[in-house]
Structures are given as C-alpha cells and as structure tokens.
Amino acid sequence: ARIRAGKARPGILALMRAAGREPSRASPYDLGFVVGPRLNAAGRLEDMSQGIACLLADDFETAANLATGLDTLNRERREIEADMQASALASLEKTDPGNGCSIVMFDPEWHPGVVGLLASRLKDRYHRPTICLAAGPDGTLKGSGRSIPALHLRDALDLVDRRNPGLIPKFGGHAAAAGLSLKADDVERFRAAFEATVAGLVTPADLARTVDTDGPLHDRHLNLDTADLLAGQVWGQGFPPPLFEDDFEVREQRTVGDGRHRKLTLRRVGGRDDIAAMRFNEPEPLPERIRAAYRVEANEFRGNRSLQLMLEHWQVASIP
Numbered sequence: 001a002r003i004r005a006g007k008a009r010p011g012i013l014a015l016m017r018a019a020g021r022e023p024s025r026a027s028p029y030d031l032g033f034v035v036g037p038r039l040n041a042a043g044r045l046e047d048m049s050q051g052i053a054c055l056l057a058d059d060f061e062t063a064a065n066l067a068t069g070l071d072t073l074n075r076e077r078r079e080i081e082a083d084m085q086a087s088a089l090a091s092l093e094k095t096d097p098g099n100g101c102s103i104v105m106f107d108p109e110w111h112p113g114v115v116g117l118l119a120s121r122l123k124d125r126y127h128r129p130t131i132c133l134a135a136g137p138d139g140t141l142k143g144s145g146r147s148i149p150a151l152h153l154r155d156a157l158d159l160v161d162r163r164n165p166g167l168i169p170k171f172g173g174h175a176a177a178a179g180l181s182l183k184a185d186d187v188e189r190f191r192a193a194f195e196a197t198v199a200g201l202v203t204p205a206d207l208a209r210t211v212d213t214d215g216p217l218h219d220r221h222l223n224l225d226t227a228d229l230l231a232g233q234v235w236g237q238g239f240p241p242p243l244f245e246d247d248f249e250v251r252e253q254r255t256v257g258d259g260r261h262r263k264l265t266l267r268r269v270g271g272r273d274d275i276a277a278m279r280f281n282e283p284e285p286l287p288e289r290i291r292a293a294y295r296v297e298a299n300e301f302r303g304n305r306s307l308q309l310m311l312e313h314w315q316v317a318s319i320p
Helices: 010-018 028-045 049-056 060-092 115-126 153-163 184-199 224-231
Strands: 103-106 130-135 141-146 170-173 177-182 244-256 261-268 274-279 289-301 304-316
Touching (some): 010 028, 028 049, 060 115, 115 130, 130 184, 153 184, 177 184, 274 289
Parallel strands (some): 274 304
Antiparallel strands (some): 289 304
C-alpha cells in the first residue's frame, strides 16, 4: 500500500521505473520478478553492495543512477542464464530425465552466480529435483539446487552426506532450495549418490507434474476489469492468484525478446474474439490448438491498456 501511495524508498521507486513499471499499480509480481532480480543481479555477477546502496539511497537521483546500473547487470545476467540454459538443455537431449528421479549437471563454463536460476528453470521444465554446479575461483565446485514439493532438498543432502562421509564439504538450505560445494573429481560419485537418495524418498506419482486450476473463465469475466481486480490483491506463497484453463485456437504467434519468448493471438474454441497472450521462455512454436492454464493481466504499451493472457502451462488440446 505504501508503494502504491508513492511512499516507498527512492531505491524501490527507481528500480520499478528503470524496469518500466508503474509504482502506483505495484503488485507482488513487481517485487518478485522486477525489483528482486535487479537487486540480486549485483550479488550474482559483481558486488551486492550496489543493491544495498540503491535501497539505502536518500534521494531519487542517486537511487536512479544505481538502479540504471542494476538494470544493466540484470540484462547481462539474463544473457548469461540464457546461454547456460541452452547448454544444459543440449546436454539433456543426450539423455532422458524421465528415466531418473533427479538431475545433476556441471559445466566448467557456467557462471557460479547463476547456477541457482538455471537449476530452477530445469526443475520447472522436468519436474525433478535439480542441482547445477559451476567451478568456483578456488577450484572447488559451487552448486545450487531447487526441488519439487515432494522432496525436502536440504534433508536429502543431509542423508547423502551421512551415507557418504566427506563427499559434500559444505551444504545448507531448506526444503525448496539448497547450496553445496564439491570437489571437482566427485561429480559422478555425487550424481549417483543423490539419485539413489532421491529415488528412495519419492514415488513415481511425486514426479508427475500436476497443475491445479480454477477451471474456465466465463466470457463476461474475460476483460480488463477482472485483470485490474486481481492485480489489486496481494497474492503470495500458499495463496496464489487464480489460474484458469480453457481450450484455444492459436491464430498467430511469433518470437519476441531475442527469440526467447512467444507472443500469441488466441481465440477460445467456439468463441469469436481474439485475445493477446504471452508465453515466457517458450521459443518453439505452439500447435494450432492448445489447452492452456493462464492468468489474466493488463498489458500496458505506449499509454494504452489491453487484456493479455499469461500462459503458465499448455498441452495439445484433446478436441477434434
């Protein structure tokens, strides 16, 4: 409420404006996916003090200069992450993650500050507990992991450590995310130990992705008023915004954002109106008909506002 009223710290306002977001309509999305990544980028790539200085700045001019630098670092971080993700997916194509219960990947060219983001992307894509490793400055491998709801990642690493004393020099974290260090020669040994541990803790049903939705959205609610109503609420962990599902015809589609995202024009099956939609981190074309889980949002461009669907998941529609 304070951010929307213009009473936020200068650094918060500067970070939002550097990203083209309007503070008067601030949402949890802005904190999690706009402000947060820009603050984190400094610590991931350079020195976290730049983000701290931005938050502590007493005037907007100072904060704006720091926010511009953080925005630039975040763009660099995204490029590094995209390259690492392409490298990881190319390696995964040689194997089938579906045959295992976990994913452990290492590449000497990866940036240690971005392996956690990469692990998160791969975990979301394959619904497997995932750990990604990069070489640290001292030659020790630095790893970061992300997990699925069925597996407490920190406890799993503790079990690996107890079964294999000395294998993991350091580790820590919580249920959903953890960090660790490894000796450079121990990747394969750790991969086997982690896979065996995870296999003993999860069931095949745990590894099957499920998407819970609120069902279809009636035509009379598919509008900007609904998008604004939902955006005005405060959603978060354990209380996510509504996720709807429907069958759509894909009328038009193209890649945007340096070929990383997909902009679409959809029409509900049996409907008459075209609807704009976005699917992030989806460079490949979608089929002509899809069943999609989506959120409704307002898209703002050059002073104009229009309805846009944000596709969270999709599959081929089972319709004639």
